[in-house]
Amino acid sequence: MYVLSAIISLTLLGLVLGFLLGIAAKYLKVESSPIVDELESLLPGSQCGQCGFPGCRPAAEALVAGKAASTICPPGGSALAEQIAALLGLELDLSAVKEPELLVARVSEATCTGCTRCFKVCPTDAIVGAPKQIHVVVADACIGCKKCIEVCPTECLQMHPIDVTLRNWRWTKPALPVASNAVC
Amino acid sequence: MLKIYLNTAELIPDGVAKALKNFLYLPFFRSFTPYSESGSDVFKRLPDFFSKPRIRGGVHAEQHKAATATQAIVTNFPLPKKLYIPLQQHVGKPAEPLIKVGDKVLKGQLLAYSQGMISAPVHAPTSGIIVDVNDYPAPHPSALPIRMIVLETDGKDKWLATKPVADPFLLTAEDISLRVGAAGIVGLGGATFPTAVKLNMGRENQIDTLIINGAECEPYLSCDDRLMQERAEQIIDGVRLMLHGMEAESAVVAIEDNKPQAYLAMQKAAEPYPLIKVIQIPTRYPMGWDRQLIRYVTGKEVPVGCRSSEIGVTIHNVGTAHAVHKAIRYGQPLVSRVVTVSGGAVARPMNVEVPLGTLLSELFDFCQVNPEQTARIIMGGPMMGDSLPHTGLPTVKATSGILALTLGELKNTDEQPCIRCASCISVCPAGLRPLDMANNIRINQLDIAVDLGLKDCISCGCCSYICPSNIPLVQYFKYASGEVAARQQAQHKSGQTKRLIDDRNLRMERIARQQHEEELARIAAKAERERLKAAQEATT
Ligand code: SF4
Ligand code: SF4
Ligand code: SF4
Ligand code: SF4
Numbered sequence: 001m002y003v004l005s006a007i008i009s010l011t012l013l014g015l016v017l018g019f020l021l022g023i024a025a026k027y028l029k030v031e032s033s034p035i036v037d038e039l040e041s042l043l044p045g046s047q048c049g050q051c052g053f054p055g056c057r058p059a060a061e062a063l064v065a066g067k068a069a070s071t072i073c074p075p076g077g078s079a080l081a082e083q084i085a086a087l088l089g090l091e092l093d094l095s096a097v098k099e100p101e102l103l104v105a106r107v108s109e110a111t112c113t114g115c116t117r118c119f120k121v122c123p124t125d126a127i128v129g130a131p132k133q134i135h136v137v138v139a140d141a142c143i144g145c146k147k148c149i150e151v152c153p154t155e156c157l158q159m160h161p162i163d164v165t166l167r168n169w170r171w172t173k174p175a176l177p178v179a180s181n182a183v184c
Numbered sequence: 185m186l187k188i189y190l191n192t193a194e195l196i197p198d199g200v201a202k203a204l205k206n207f208l209y210l211p212f213f214r215s216f217t218p219y220s221e222s223g224s225d226v227f228k229r230l231p232d233f234f235s236k237p238r239i240r241g242g243v244h245a246e247q248h249k250a251a252t253a254t255q256a257i258v259t260n261f262p263l264p265k266k267l268y269i270p271l272q273q274h275v276g277k278p279a280e281p282l283i284k285v286g287d288k289v290l291k292g293q294l295l296a297y298s299q300g301m302i303s304a305p306v307h308a309p310t311s312g313i314i315v316d317v318n319d320y321p322a323p324h325p326s327a328l329p330i331r332m333i334v335l336e337t338d339g340k341d342k343w344l345a346t347k348p349v350a351d352p353f354l355l356t357a358e359d360i361s362l363r364v365g366a367a368g369i370v371g372l373g374g375a376t377f378p379t380a381v382k383l384n385m386g387r388e389n390q391i392d393t394l395i396i397n398g399a400e401c402e403p404y405l406s407c408d409d410r411l412m413q414e415r416a417e418q419i420i421d422g423v424r425l426m427l428h429g430m431e432a433e434s435a436v437v438a439i440e441d442n443k444p445q446a447y448l449a450m451q452k453a454a455e456p457y458p459l460i461k462v463i464q465i466p467t468r469y470p471m472g473w474d475r476q477l478i479r480y481v482t483g484k485e486v487p488v489g490c491r492s493s494e495i496g497v498t499i500h501n502v503g504t505a506h507a508v509h510k511a512i513r514y515g516q517p518l519v520s521r522v523v524t525v526s527g528g529a530v531a532r533p534m535n536v537e538v539p540l541g542t543l544l545s546e547l548f549d550f551c552q553v554n555p556e557q558t559a560r561i562i563m564g565g566p567m568m569g570d571s572l573p574h575t576g577l578p579t580v581k582a583t584s585g586i587l588a589l590t591l592g593e594l595k596n597t598d599e600q601p602c603i604r605c606a607s608c609i610s611v612c613p614a615g616l617r618p619l620d621m622a623n624n625i626r627i628n629q630l631d632i633a634v635d636l637g638l639k640d641c642i643s644c645g646c647c648s649y650i651c652p653s654n655i656p657l658v659q660y661f662k663y664a665s666g667e668v669a670a671r672q673q674a675q676h677k678s679g680q681t682k683r684l685i686d687d688r689n690l691r692m693e694r695i696a697r698q699q700h701e702e703e704l705a706r707i708a709a710k711a712e713r714e715r716l717k718a719a720q721e722a723t724t
Contacts, residue, residue: 041682044682045681045682046681076678078628079674082631123685123688124681124684124685125687126684140677143681164326166322166324166326166330168670168673169324169326169328170666170667170670171325171659171663171666173663173667174663176626
């Protein structure tokens with residue numbers, strides 16, 4: 001008898017609470033904020049965590065909540081900071097943004113064993129190769145997330161700065177004159 | 185322009201003429217009409233001064249042309265031991281080499297063929313042996329490596345058998361374009377756009393006026409001037425061939441009025457052809473900018489983002505016309521060009537015809553450049569040319585001049601605060617507000633600079649030239665244009681990255697689903713097997 005009443009009361013309790021939870025889920029549903037979605041689509045989406053948040057979406061939420069500055073994403077650089085500031089209507093102080101030093105991974109052919117581990121973790125499929133073959137990184141597709149570096153058993157993957165060629169060479173900004181009041 | 189005033193001075197007293205001249209140089213009244221030989225009465229022109237100006241902006245830069253413009257083109261340049269021939273000397277895709285290291289080639293032989301729609305082939309500038317195809321420093325401010333063919337000359341300078349055409353006017357227009365394209369001819373004024381593509385565009389858009397640009401408005405340079413003085417007939421022949429190739433009727437050769445001899449020579453050469461008009465235009469930098477020249481000659485404005493051929497005008501350089509003449513009449517590809525070597529550090533300034541790929545160091549030895557005095561080496565003119573870091577770089581199709589300037593010839597770089605004199609605004613040929621753009625670029629507000637018209641800036645350098653405070657305005661615009669391009673690239677890349685990541689995630693999901701399904705199928709198959717086995721056991 002005791003057993004039966006325990007079963008019945010617990011079942012009832014479960015049903016009632018479940019019902020309440022169901023109602024709560026329906027009526028108290030938190031809409032995903034469209035601005036967060038939009039911000040998230042601006043962010044690189046590689047979930048690299050360099051901003052100090054566990055991923056791009058939490059970073060977007062922090063931005064919307066005003067808990068983060070528009071310059072938070074290091075890989076995005078000033079171009080992204082400008083876009084974020086424009087979207088959120090923020091004042092932007094670009095002096096704090098360091099242009100990210102872009103790095104790409106490169107495989108050293110001498111030590112690659114063709115274990116395919118890097119190939120499996122690369123989020124952008126920037127690594128091509130086959131088992132027991134030397135792998136190679138397609139520099140144009142690599143976003144410098146360093147995931148492959150962590151898994152390579154022979155440390156043959158290393159980050160290198162992007163080669164400067166005539167295609168991506170740019171003029172530098174003229175230096176400000178020494179007497180810095182000379183701003184017109 | 186000065187001539188008009190000289191003529192006027194005969195009619196009115198000196199002081200009045202002077203006052204009038206100053207008055208007419210005020211920005212509001214800056215307006216000129218083509219100068220005619222007969223001279224003109226300035227008062228008749230007055231109504232013009234209130235109409236839309238035909239020249240916008242520009243500066244009167246010091247000429248520095250006399251040292252080279254008075255001597256004949258030097259043609260006995262000693263053949264260098266090695267030539268470094270870049271595969272990309274034009275706008276568009278680089279050419280693709282079809283020779284191997286060790287091949288023997290003759291002068292004019294095809295070394296690399298053009299790739300794709302907008303490209304140009306490269307030919308051997310002399311006979312010799314190919315010793316390398318590799319990366320060497322490019323004639324570019326960064327001197328970064330690009331692919332080059334290295335040709336060791338054999339000193340014989342032996343031509344490949346060429347096929348001269350008896351009467352090129354019997355060729356079809358398409359054939360002319362093809363031959364011009366195969367000769368590797370590109371715009372020799374410095375734009376290096378493949379000429380054949382331009383001829384085709386001209387034919388498709390039914391050009392009514394071909395303008396031949398003999399302005400040569402950059403200081404120091406005089407290679408086009410000399411070419412017009414010495415080879416006027418060939419140039420006019422080239423113009424006629426281009427007209428034929430574009431199925432166009434009339435051409436206007438526009439020459440700045442600081443080159444009276446070139447003007448006379450060209451006029452004489454063009455006399456038999458009434459449809460080729462030779463006119464003088466005022467001397468004013470940047471008169472040779474295509475849009476400025478078109479506005480001046482035809483009165484039409486090329487809309488932003490349009491090509492000039494869309495309004496029925498196309499523009500070619502005199503050097504290009506000369507190259508077309510050689511290519512069509514004699515079947516000779518573009519393998520050499522006339523280069524002005526000048527500047528304060530040059531002991532023997534001259535115009536010299538050199539094979540493409542000649543290193544600057546050889547050119548400088550020949551012209552006796554004093555390296556101690558040389559403060560800056562510039563390829564092209566001093567206003568728009570590129571400053572080069574060293575002399576181990578080759579001359580290319582675009583090289584109209586090489587300048588070795590002394591410290592005294594460089595602009596004072598002692599930057600002072602802007603005094604808001606607006607000189608930069610009145611000289612800007614593109615009608616921009618350089619000071620506003622520079623201010624915004626300084627604080628990294630590139631978007632605002634783009635809104636102010638950064639993309640229409642032609643980097644002519646007038647604003648920097650005129651600025652009394654020595655503000656490096658054009659350097660700001662070059663930096664900003666590069667930065668804007670870089671940001672566009674970065675955005676493009678992040679778009680691509682997102683696509684790659686999404687694709688990968690989809691693939692991973694698909695693989696996981698497949699594996700899951702296979703797993704289920706395996707379990708089902710196992711259950712089925714066991715059931716069958718059980719059934720079998722039951723029956724036995
Ligand atoms: S760093 Fe490695 S894992 Fe990351 S994108 Fe580049 S190649 Fe792929
Ligand atoms: S993880 Fe390292 S060793 Fe393995 S395939 Fe990649 S690069 Fe080669
Ligand atoms: S010319 Fe120089 S000083 Fe004058 S307004 Fe322009 S930037 Fe300022
Ligand atoms: S460099 Fe640009 S902004 Fe300056 S005068 Fe020339 S077109 Fe105008």
